[in-house]
Amino acid sequence: MRKSIKYPVPKSSVICAAAGILLYAGLMIWQGGKWMPVSSLQRPAHGDGELLYEVIVRELGEEGREIPVTIPVGERQYSDEEAEALYDAVFPELTERILGGNESLEAVRSDLDLVRVLEPYGLTVRWESENVERVDTFGTVVNSGVPEKGEPVWLKAALTDGVHTREYEIRVTVMPPVLNxxxxxxxxxxxxxxxxxxxxxxxxxxxxxxxxxxxxVSYYRERETDYTVIPVLGILLAFLWAARVKMNEQKVKKQREQLLLLDYSEIVSKFMVFISAGMTIRTAWERIAAGYEKTVQTGNRKARPAYEEMCHTISQLKSGMAEGRAYGEFGRRCGLQPYVKLAALLEQNRKTGSKNLKSALELEMVSAFEQRKNLAKKLGEEAGTKLLLPLFLMLGVVMIMIVVPAFLAIY
Structure with missing residues (x-):
């Protein structure tokens, strides 16, 4: 079984607790308990306000009832002699307190501190000014346009304790401000x-x-029209113009890629025909490029990027560039995977012989026609989407034509 540990209580703590209890008991016995008899209540000093006392009223007699009562006691009022003496003593202090940041009442340049309450004495002050344009009842001083010798203003202060009132007239001299x-x-x-x-x-x-x-002297005013928006618009226009150029470049690039993909199947099929007829790769290339140039010269066909690149390749071959390198650069200039693949296929079969080229071109042609079909389908869907806006505009016009006459007929 675990033993509990006991901590000894210090003797000094016991003595302090006992002394407190005995002192409390002695005071209660000496004062006759919690409630002591009273015959008067202390009145609060002037300015302290009303004070409430909680008392028990015991009825003398056989019943001896005890009734709790709250008795209000008002603050003490000054006698006539005390009020006169107080006002005489307070007035010099009042003239000192209203100075505020001024050195004296004969040289007032900043606002006065017109106090409303004199706290230590319980007095209130009411102020009046003969010239509120210079000094108002809140002490605000307006010294603009004051002559160098100053301008006198009379203030009236009415001191009261609620019963006794005395009025004083205080002369202040408003001086012009000290200017740099x-x-x-x-x-x-x-x-x-x-x-x-x-x-x-x-x-x-x-x-x-x-x-x-x-x-x-000359004078200037701030312009009513603010032209600072012009450089802001210029900067914004520069960003928009750059974005427009970028979008146009992307649009041109996208159109070029679409034309390259559309012409790929046609180029592959022509290669297969010429290779099947026994022509070499270079001869077939030259025949395709020559046919394209003839149709462009006669106006039967517009310029197409894939054929233009083939014509550029012919120029490179005529200038002495190696055939394999010319085909590789053709694929890189076109920039699309099908053309890169075609260039690699032609280069490979040029080195190993063209016996397997026909079958490879047949497979490539099937893939190329499938790609062209998918591209045509995609372009058709995009064209249909672009037509939605004018259709919605036409729908809005039709709705207006129907709804407006109906409203006019009703109203």
Missing amino acids: GDELFQEKIMEACRRLDSVQKTDNQLFLPEEVAGKK
């Missing part, structure tokens, strides 16, 4: 414009002063 070189010149420009504005009130336009403080 640019700000001073700006103020002179504004003053000159104000003078001209008062003179030219009947004119359709305000003609600005040409000279301020002995200096010639």
